Amino acid sequence: MKLASLLLLSATALAADLRGRLVGTAVLNATDIPLEARVVLDYGSKSARFHADGSFEISDVPSGQHVLESLVPGYLVQPIIVTIPEEGDVHVQKFDPSKLPLATSAVPSLPYPLELAAFGTEQYYTAPPGMNIMGMLKSPMILLMLASLGMAFALPKITDALESDPEMAKQMLEQRQGWQRNLDWSESLSSKLAGGGGANGGADAQAGPAAVPAAGTPGGKTPPARAQQGSGKRGGKRK
Template structure:
């Protein structure tokens, strides 16, 4: 029992001996002019595994960092900072700081080294405020949905005038087709797909027959006119 306690004490002593207080500083610039603008921020290793706070002059310290390779990031709500790779060694030598790009593996270290203590600065400040757009009547009418609504409104207004000037036979055919289309739509909405589709196909076939018969009538009428014209010339 005493031997195990002695081993644990030696292990904790070795860990505390090799641990390092990682130090650095955030330099104020136009994107972040002071601690008041920075807000509740902490400098963390490996997304919060170890972290430390930021003082008023911008300096920070992460205590008791054991040997290893870490990714250092600044967790700030309104500012963006560069991430860095930090290698802490078991010897008394200073840690090595290198640039790090998110998503790249840590196995291949960059040949570029940065000075220690770590120097950081805000790259950009997030702007979450989106100004309210002003009312633009021209842009509203450029919307395709608005153009479709205007076209439908014009058709609704012109439909009575078109109905008055329409031939009675064409009017009756239009009413019959409208009734068939309405019945087919009602069947489709009620869930009777086969009945609705068959009614739609029947209406389409009747329309095609009406078109072909109209074309044949027009052709016969034009032929009769031509024959009557030839007879008159004789």
């Protein structure tokens, strides 16, 4: 019995009651706290509701480091870290989930009893983005179209400015003549390759039928004697 009493007394001595209140701000007045609002210790190990005046109390909190969150529907409240030592005062600091908590000796403590305040409202709707003119101009298709329009307006003026200079006009004329010669040469070469031998081949093709020798005679000529003998024989038979 004595041992159990000592253990109970020591556990009671190491536990503490957390007290605090929700202070009013321009975002949320302390008298307008929703009925569902409450504070949660260590992600649900202990919880308590707010009283009508905004105060709250959590009993029998053991010594150590604890995370205290305020769940107020529609509002955002800064979570805090409460460090309850075995001896000494309670230390309070802001809680950032992305950072490790600082040592109690490295940062001054926030007021105790705890003072919680809403710093913003929860936004469940995100407005669609408006028209972004700069974003449209950065599009590759828009840039290509603008470049084409610029060239269509600027190229004639650049050409006129170059032709007004005699030296530049002479150089441009020589370049055009060179391009024309290259074009004519390429067209002539293409026509020769397509014709299969050029003009000589075409003339040979036209003269081909007249130059073909008759079959069975050397050189294609018929001996006159045989032609006469043949005609005579045919005439005799008719008589």
